Amino acid sequence: MKKLMNSVGTILIDSLDGFVAAHGDILVLGDEHKFVRRKALKPGKVALISGGGSGHEPLHGGFVGHGMLDAACPGQVFTSPTPDQMLAAAQAVDTGAGCLFIVKNYEGDVMNFEMAAEMADNVATVITNDDVAVENSSYTTGRRGVAGTLVVEKIVGAAAEEGRDLAALKALGEKVNAATRSMGVALTSCTVPAAGKPTFDIGDDEMEFGVGIHGEPGRRRDKLKSADAIAEEIVHAIVADLGNAAQGEALLFVNGFGGTPAMELYVVYNSARKLLQAKGIRIARSLVGSYVTSLDMAGCSITVTMLDAETTKLWDAPVHTAALRWAM
Amino acid sequence: MKKLMNSVGTILIDSLDGFVAAHGDILVLGDEHKFVRRKALKPGKVALISGGGSGHEPLHGGFVGHGMLDAACPGQVFTSPTPDQMLAAAQAVDTGAGCLFIVKNYEGDVMNFEMAAEMADNVATVITNDDVAVENSSYTTGRRGVAGTLVVEKIVGAAAEEGRDLAALKALGEKVNAATRSMGVALTSCTVPAAGKPTFDIGDDEMEFGVGIHGEPGRRRDKLKSADAIAEEIVHAIVADLGNAAQGEALLFVNGFGGTPAMELYVVYNSARKLLQAKGIRIARSLVGSYVTSLDMAGCSITVTMLDAETTKLWDAPVHTAALRWAM
Numbered sequence A, B: 001m002k003k004l005m006n007s008v009g010t011i012l013i014d015s016l017d018g019f020v021a022a023h024g025d026i027l028v029l030g031d032e033h034k035f036v037r038r039k040a041l042k043p044g045k046v047a048l049i050s051g052g053g054s055g056h057e058p059l060h061g062g063f064v065g066h067g068m069l070d071a072a073c074p075g076q077v078f079t080s081p082t083p084d085q086m087l088a089a090a091q092a093v094d095t096g097a098g099c100l101f102i103v104k105n106y107e108g109d110v111m112n113f114e115m116a117a118e119m120a121d122n123v124a125t126v127i128t129n130d131d132v133a134v135e136n137s138s139y140t141t142g143r144r145g146v147a148g149t150l151v152v153e154k155i156v157g158a159a160a161e162e163g164r165d166l167a168a169l170k171a172l173g174e175k176v177n178a179a180t181r182s183m184g185v186a187l188t189s190c191t192v193p194a195a196g197k198p199t200f201d202i203g204d205d206e207m208e209f210g211v212g213i214h215g216e217p218g219r220r221r222d223k224l225k226s227a228d229a230i231a232e233e234i235v236h237a238i239v240a241d242l243g244n245a246a247q248g249e250a251l252l253f254v255n256g257f258g259g260t261p262a263m264e265l266y267v268v269y270n271s272a273r274k275l276l277q278a279k280g281i282r283i284a285r286s287l288v289g290s291y292v293t294s295l296d297m298a299g300c301s302i303t304v305t306m307l308d309a310e311t312t313k314l315w316d317a318p319v320h321t322a323a324l325r326w327a328m
Helices: A011-022 A083-093 A107-119 A148-161 A166-178 A227-245 A262-278 A309-316 B011-022 B083-093 B107-119 B148-161 B166-178 B227-245 B262-278 B309-316
Strands: A027-029 A036-038 A047-054 A071-077 A099-104 A123-128 A180-186 A206-209 A220-223 A248-256 A281-289 A299-307 A319-321 B027-029 B036-038 B047-054 B071-077 B099-104 B123-128 B180-186 B206-209 B220-223 B248-256 B281-289 B299-307 B319-321
Touching: A011 A027, A011 A036, A011 A071, A011 B262, A011 B281, A036 A083, A047 A083, A047 A107, A047 A148, A071 A083, A083 A099, A083 A107, A099 A107, A099 A148, A099 A166, A107 A123, A123 A148, A123 A166, A148 A166, A148 A180, A148 A248, A148 A299, A148 A309, A148 A319, A166 A180, A180 A227, A206 A227, A227 A262, A227 A299, A248 A262, A262 A281, A262 A299, A262 B011, A281 A299, A281 A309, A281 B011, A299 A309, B011 B027, B011 B036, B011 B071, B036 B083, B047 B083, B047 B107, B047 B148, B071 B083, B083 B099, B083 B107, B099 B107, B099 B148, B099 B166, B107 B123, B123 B148, B123 B166, B148 B166, B148 B180, B148 B248, B148 B299, B148 B309, B148 B319, B166 B180, B180 B227, B206 B227, B227 B262, B227 B299, B248 B262, B262 B281, B262 B299, B281 B299, B281 B309, B299 B309
Parallel strands: A047 A071, A047 A099, A099 A123, A248 A281, B047 B071, B047 B099, B099 B123, B248 B281
Antiparallel strands: A027 A036, A036 A071, A180 A206, A180 A299, A206 A220, A248 A299, B027 B036, B036 B071, B180 B206, B180 B299, B206 B220, B248 B299
């Protein structure tokens, strides 16, 4: 195992300390590294909280700040945070309007966020499940929540900033999740620090098609194909799953898994945009980069979110976080 | 070789097409893929042009836009662009105030930009050479220009936006370069698509200390050490080289080489910031991410730029490019 770290036991703490130090204008760290939260809270705004196992950076801590999350709870690598982390985060950032939990659909995350919700006051939850690759998976009943979670966090975050109430934000999050589909492909395995060896073996000419963001198996092991062929199969799966919703304008998000450079992500983006356009879908917004990663795994995912006037406006709204930042 | 691409012959074109399509609000592509340039030029502003071999994305195309470059010329992977690319870019973006070429110190780049400068009117050049690892290298007489080039492009770009003239911008670029030092470490090799195999062999427990951004040899091959130990040696080399200039405020920039995830970069940032602070240097600004890459190489570099009131203000000035975006 080759990683830039001091030890397996300190990699998460060291990384969080560095993260909060580098972005001290935006973030503060909770006690005992339980969460990171916005430095400046906005009284009366519903607080958005997400979290999950670490190893997917910049998700979720990188999306804490104006226009997105109020707090993020990092578990150990690929391990759910504990309910007391979410409870501590909720107590730190709820300014009176309640909290919305945004939770990727993994059994541990769902259970622990649910326990925290029972202990806290005035909490609603949105569960994301955008991965069309498989119906059930290693750590999931139902579909996995993957890169589309970023889109939910951005759009709901902008709406929270506008002052919408908890019920409206939950409904919006469910609407965005329902309009979002993702699928990924891995060229190499990730290596969990505590395991010290790759999560799965893969041949020099193979890819894992439909991989999960923890290296979970996808649809099948296959020979590595061209970017066009990979994009075609993923876009076909996404569009088929969207059904009648696959018309009009879309956000196309090509996400790197951590070990793949920008040059390759833009190749995949180029393949995917042409395929979507050929199906009559207009790419109205785009995002390309490594935002929802799987440690050092090479590969990428394609996410499509169908947009309407409301969600386009909220996507465009100003955001100021460590990993996403714009003012339009 | 495992890459997300259609073919070795089309990877660069496909990637550039995807890049410009994804960022059509900021960029347009020049004829024959010779350059990318800002969509909206600013009449009377000195035009900033950079470029070099591809494979270092988002450098340089990702830094084209308001507050940074006016155009970037991509060569083939790890190969200098040709003089006619820079000439075409200069003709496309010079609105009358001349062009400043920002060139990393590699023999091919320096020679080709020099030829273009002779053919174009009213051009000045800044050469960056921030890498303290070695004095001469595979493709370089003198020190290599590496991640510090981003800092030069950002600060000089902000000054150009303010309306400074060509001579003033050249002087500022040289001042920022002189205040900047970098050094890197590789955990794996990169793989050039046309070569089809890793540029160098490296053991499972080894690192290349002082590596160049094309996988050039550094100071030595060594056993992989802790992040603290790596950062200590790099910070020591940088501070020793800065000499009396190593006091006051600095920008600390930890740059990933393409195959290293954010979690590890923040671990290295955390080590480096503590070491610099212990030497009495205040970290006034920070940047952490994969901005000056070496294809899929795992590893990172540390860059330190000593700041003053002028350069801090210019670093903070608004920037709107594909890869760097903020308004402060």
